Amino acid sequence: DIVMTQTPLSSPVTLGQPASISCKSSQSLVHSDGITYLSWFQQRPGQPPRLLIYKISNRFSGVPDRFSGSGAGTDFTLKISRVEAEDVGVYYCMQSTQFPWTFGQGTKVEIK
């Protein structure tokens, strides 16, 4: 199975300041079709995960442009350009290149 490792596990951020989360996979996420299936989810307290970013850097419908994704191969990053109060929650990366699909352990974003 592909292991997804996120850092940091906790990220206290000042409102209006940027935040960055790293996600590393144990093997390349480039599929045989040439696409890298790496996505990011946000989970607010008491809610199901919500898709933010798919295929490394594509924002899902309705996701604010302060969220961006980047990376390639085995190293990926989610950035929030200016953290807002509604961004508090846990963020997960997930690979869907190879079954079983696997998630990172999560990064908790909280306001300082």
Next chain:
Amino acid sequence: QVQLVESGGGLVTPGGSLRLSCAASGFTFSGSYMTWIRQAPGKGPEWLSYISSSGSTIYYADSLRGRFTISRDNAKNSLYLLMDNLRAEDTAVYYCARERWQELESWGQGTLVTVSS
């Protein structure tokens, strides 16, 4: 809009069985691939199973060891997860999700399964 509503969760004793259901609306269910994911208390999500639109292709997480069975009824716009020989470690919120182009685009609110004596 896309709506997924899970049901069937509850309290079950170890070794027991449960069948979860997921009612879908707002999209063409018969043309959609679907998945089950669970999340144990305080833990991250765990992908469990995937079924193609026709039901002809199915994948499971190895950790389930044949205890869970995914199925669907396209005439009823419903997805199912039959869980047998339940263990304490199966305690979790179980979500169904719609998959499009290998992305988990839409999730239900989940149903809680508690395995305890």
